[in-house]
Each structure stands twice: as structure tokens, then as C-alpha cells.
Amino acid sequence: MAGQPVTVTATVASVAPGAGTPTGTVTFTFGDGTNAASATLSGGIATVSHVFSGTSGSPFALTATYNGDTNFTASSGTDTQTVNKAATSTSVVSSPDPSTVGQPVTLTATVSGVAPGSGIPTGTVTFAFGDGTSPVTATLAGGIATVTHPYATRTGSPYTVTATYNGDTNFTTSSGTDTQTVNKAATTTAVVSAPDPSTVGQSVTLTATVAAVAPGAGTPTGTVTFTVGDGTSSATGTLSGGVATVTHAYATRTGSPFTITATYNGDTNFTASSGTDTQTLTKITTSTTVTSTPDPSVVGQSVTITATVASASGTPTGMVTFAFGDGTSSVAAALSGGIATVTHTYTTTTGSPFTITATYGGNDSYSGSSGTDTQTVSRAATTTSAVATPNPALVNDPVTVTATVAPVAPGTGTPTGTVTLAIPGRTPQTVTLAGGTASATFNPLPKGTYTVTANYNGSVNYAPSAGTTTLVVTTPGGAL
Incomplete structure (x- = not known):
């Protein structure tokens, strides 16, 4: 067979009637x-050894030519030599073994001739990986063929790797096997949140990305469990292309920044892993508007002041502090449904229009804000009444005139200022109000009927008004 040493023997004998040993x-x-070879006869026999390196030309014609000597003539003889293919053995190894999912594995086949054959086989080796993928063929170099193969799954591990030498002109086919163990590939999990920071009630998207760790490769499948750090139930998302997404709305800022944990639960081919991120919650921005009614109002009239606190998400709670702009103390009221209401009575027009300020103090979830409005306060209308005492009076009686000034609803309070009291035939008297009344005494009047007038001259806060009464002056005995 190819590569096997062959012993070629020539026997030279004399032809009768000659005799002797050539x-x-x-x-x-x-x-x-190949080159010819010579050998010396010994006892009429010459021997050489020859190795046929291939089968091409088999059977080969062997020729032995005796070159003669002093006593014997030259002669030659032939034979045929059949050379068959040499048997082979194929071995295969894999490295690394074990490997992980997606890791490139180097498979090496070594093909050798089996004694008595020798030489280095040529040709190709076909590798089957045992995982259902297509075989791969590689060319031998120095009797060795190498391929790489990544196993995409553990299902079927350990796999039987088969290397089949396809033979050549001089060497027969052979095959060898090995086993390859494939373990799960390690993973990393990263999680991000957006938007960050967010506000209470705002929808936050949580995205986990799961990737294989080298030398592993491939795209993990399965599920990711998200915990959001606020005590609510976890949520599970399914990976697609290595990415899983859920949304969450935080109901409170208490605990911010929150730790978000994304835990990949693993699958047949990839190990579990987890990653964390933090989510910061800021207060929700608010706006405060304030209105007053009625506007304008009058001195002493009750004014309802309403503050509305609004936000882009949810309904703010907490307290609103109202400042009225007139130097009085501020008043706080609680929000209900985002609205707080107070009433206030302006006791003067001085400073009108007044700036009303409503200040929302915020709470754990909502930021503070404030708003303003103006309130115009006008003078309250008044009524003035006049009373003459005594009435009827005698011609010898001094007469006292008393004026009473009162606000007209919705105005309230006690008017101040002066009242001018007048009786025909007497000098008018201007008197200062005290507690809303003013009095003046007039000298006795002649007999008659008089119209007594009280004119309130108004003030900063109260409008003028006037009132009259009829005074009768008689003589003693009642005669008019």
C-alpha cells in the first residue's frame, strides 16, 4: 500500500550448458x-527496498537488469507491483471544552496513515457539529484541518463532533469523534429610566438591556423583572432583541431617589443577572391663580377670595396663605380639590386697589407658587337721619338736633367725619361724629314749623348723605 516499504529481489542464474554463480x-x-537503484549480487541474489508513495500508475512494472560480469552476460526480468490506498485514522479535539453559548470553538482534526502505510494524507475533512447546523469542510495541511464553530444553544449538550476524512488517491477515508460540552453564557443587565428626574404621577419608562458576556455571544431571551424601589409590586417585561421595557408612575417623592432593579431571569442558554439605576423625583410645578368677588366692593363688605392651585399632574394639597394688601394679618386655608377660599372685609379705601396675594406653600410632591389679584374698594353708601328734641318745642326752649349716620348694606362699619346741622333762622353747626352720631343745640326759635337738615359730609370710607326732620315750635299752652 502507499508508503509501505516493498522488498524487490532479483535472482540471476546461468543458462545451461553454462554453469556457475554470476x-x-x-x-x-x-x-x-523514481530513480533506479543498484544492488550487488550475493550468491546470485540482489535485493533492494522501495517505497511507493502513491497508487497512481499501479500496478507498477518492476525491471531488474543484470549488468553482466567477466563470465556472464547481461540479462533482465520484470514483475508488477500493485499499490493500494493506505488506511488512515482520524482524531478530533475541540477547544475550549467546555465552552459557553455563542463562544467560538476551535475543532482540529488530525489524519494519519495507519502502518504499514505511511505518508501525510491530503484532501479534506468534513466536520459535523451535532447541533443540527450544516457541516463544514476544511482542507488538510500537514495532515491537520481546523474549523471554528459557535454553539448557539445548550440544547443537546454534550454534542458529538464528527470529523470525516474524505480520502484521497493514496489514503482511505476515516472518521473520528469528540464531545463538546456547552454551558450557559454569562450575561450583564443594564437598566435606564426616562425621563429622569420625573415628577409624581408622571409615567416613567424603564428599559433593561441584557447582553451576553464574552466569550459568550448571542441574544438572550426570556423575561426581566423590574422592582422600582417604592414598595409597589414588581413588573415583568419580555425581552425582544435583548431589550425589555415597562412603565411606572411614582405616587410619592418619599424615598427619592428610588433604586430601580432589573433582574434578568435567565433562559436555557444564558445565566441570570441584574442591574440597578436610580430614579429621582422632583416636585411637580404648580401655578396659583386668585380671584375676588365682588370686585369692586365697598367698605365693610365681605369679599370672597378664591385661590386655585393647578398642576400638569394630579391635584395639589396643602395650605394657601392669603395676604390682603391692607396691612391686616394673613389668613391660611386648606386646599380642597385644588381650591382654597377665605372671606375678608376691607375697612378702608386707603390703598385701593389692594393687591391680594395667594401663596401655595407646596407639599412633599408639589412645589410652591403664588398668584395675585387686585381688589378695588369704594366708599360705602350711607343714610343720615335727623331728630330734634324737644319736638314740638316751646318758643323759649333750646332745641337739640341729633344726626345718626349709618352705612347702607352691603357696607358696614361706623362712619366718621362731620355732620352739618341746620335750622332755618339759625347758624348751621358742623359737628364731629362720635359712634356714628353728632348733636348740636340751637337757641330757642320763634313759633313756627321748621325743616331741620342734617348733612353728612362723607369721609375716605363713607359717601355723603343727608336727612331731614320737621320741628314744630309752639307757645306755652300749645297755641301755634
Whole structure:
């Protein structure tokens, strides 16, 4: 067979009637294109050894030519040599073993001739990986063929790797096997949140990305469990392309920044892993508007002041402090449904229009804000009444005139200022109000009927008004 040493023997004998044992040399040609070889006769026999390196040309024509000597003539003889393919053995190894999912594995096949054959086989080796993927063929170099293969799954591990040598002109086919164990690939999990920071009630998108750790490769599948750090139930998202997403709305800022944990639960081919991120919650921005009614109002009239606190998300709670702009103390009221209401009575027009300020103090979830409005306060209308005492009076009686000034609803309070009291025939008297009344005494009047007038001259806060009464003056005995 190819590569096997072959012993070629030539026997040279004399032809009768000659006798004796020829001496000298014999030249051998092998029919395979290699150089001839010579050997010396010993006892009429010459021997050489020759290795046929291939089967091409088999059977080969062997020629032994005796070159003659002093006593014997030259002669030659032929034979045929059949050379068959040499048997082979194929071994295969894999590295690394074990490997992880997605990791490139180097498979090496070594093909050798089996004694008595020798030489280095050529040709190709076909590798089957045992995982259902297509075989791969590689060319031998120095009797060795190498391929790489990544196992995409553990299902079927350990896998049987088969390397089949396909033979060549001089060597028969053979095959060998090995096993390859494939373990789960390690993973990393990263999680991000957006928007960050967010506000209470705002929808936050949580995204987990799960990737294989080298030398592993591939795209993990399965589920990711998200915990959001606020005590609410966890949520599970399914991976698609290595990415899982859920949304969450935080109901409070208490605990911010929150720790978000995304835990990949693993699958057949990839190990579990987890990652964390933090989510910061800021207070929700608010706006405060304030209105007053009625506007304008009058001195002493009750004014309802309403503050509305609004936000882009949810309904703010807490307290609103109202400042009225007139130097009085501020008043706080609680929000209900985002609205707080107070009433206030302005006791003067001085400073009108007044700036009303409503200040929302905020709470754990909502930021503070304030708003303003103006309130115009006008003078309250008044009524003035006049009373003459005594009435009827005698011609010898001094007469006292009393004026009472009162606000007209919705105005309230006690008017101040002066009242001018007048009786025909007497000098008018201007008197200062005290507690809303003013009095003046007039000298006795002649007999008659008089119209007594009280004119309130108004003030900063109260409008003028006037009132009259009729005074009768009689003589003693009642005669008019």
C-alpha cells in the first residue's frame, strides 16, 4: 500500500550448458518515475527496498537488469507491483471544552496513515457539529484541518463532533469523534429610566438591556423583572432583541431617589443577572391663580377670595396663605380639590386697589407658587337721619338736633367725619361724629314749623348723605 516499504529481489542464474554463480550488480527500476537503484549480487541474489508513495500508475512494472560480469552476460526480468490506498485514522479535539453559548470553538482534526502505510494524507475533512447546523469542510495541511464553530444553544449538550476524512488517491477515508460540552453564557443587565428626574404621577419608562458576556455571544431571551424601589409590586417585561421595557408612575417623592432593579431571569442558554439605576423625583410645578368677588366692593363688605392651585399632574394639597394688601394679618386655608377660599372685609379705601396675594406653600410632591389679584374698594353708601328734641318745642326752649349716620348694606362699619346741622333762622353747626352720631343745640326759635337738615359730609370710607326732620315750635299752652 502507499508508503509501505516493498522488498524487490532479483535472482540471476546461468543458462545451461553454462554453469556457475554470476557476480556483479543488478539495476532496479520501479515504474513510478523514481530513480533506479543498484544492488550487488550475493550468491546470485540482489535485493533492494522501495517505497511507493502513491497508487497512481499501479500496478507498477518492476525491471531488474543484470549488468553482466567477466563470465556472464547481461540479462533482465520484470514483475508488477500493485499499490493500494493506505488506511488512515482520524482524531478530533475541540477547544475550549467546555465552552459557553455563542463562544467560538476551535475543532482540529488530525489524519494519519495507519502502518504499514505511511505518508501525510491530503484532501479534506468534513466536520459535523451535532447541533443540527450544516457541516463544514476544511482542507488538510500537514495532515491537520481546523474549523471554528459557535454553539448557539445548550440544547443537546454534550454534542458529538464528527470529523470525516474524505480520502484521497493514496489514503482511505476515516472518521473520528469528540464531545463538546456547552454551558450557559454569562450575561450583564443594564437598566435606564426616562425621563429622569420625573415628577409624581408622571409615567416613567424603564428599559433593561441584557447582553451576553464574552466569550459568550448571542441574544438572550426570556423575561426581566423590574422592582422600582417604592414598595409597589414588581413588573415583568419580555425581552425582544435583548431589550425589555415597562412603565411606572411614582405616587410619592418619599424615598427619592428610588433604586430601580432589573433582574434578568435567565433562559436555557444564558445565566441570570441584574442591574440597578436610580430614579429621582422632583416636585411637580404648580401655578396659583386668585380671584375676588365682588370686585369692586365697598367698605365693610365681605369679599370672597378664591385661590386655585393647578398642576400638569394630579391635584395639589396643602395650605394657601392669603395676604390682603391692607396691612391686616394673613389668613391660611386648606386646599380642597385644588381650591382654597377665605372671606375678608376691607375697612378702608386707603390703598385701593389692594393687591391680594395667594401663596401655595407646596407639599412633599408639589412645589410652591403664588398668584395675585387686585381688589378695588369704594366708599360705602350711607343714610343720615335727623331728630330734634324737644319736638314740638316751646318758643323759649333750646332745641337739640341729633344726626345718626349709618352705612347702607352691603357696607358696614361706623362712619366718621362731620355732620352739618341746620335750622332755618339759625347758624348751621358742623359737628364731629362720635359712634356714628353728632348733636348740636340751637337757641330757642320763634313759633313756627321748621325743616331741620342734617348733612353728612362723607369721609375716605363713607359717601355723603343727608336727612331731614320737621320741628314744630309752639307757645306755652300749645297755641301755634
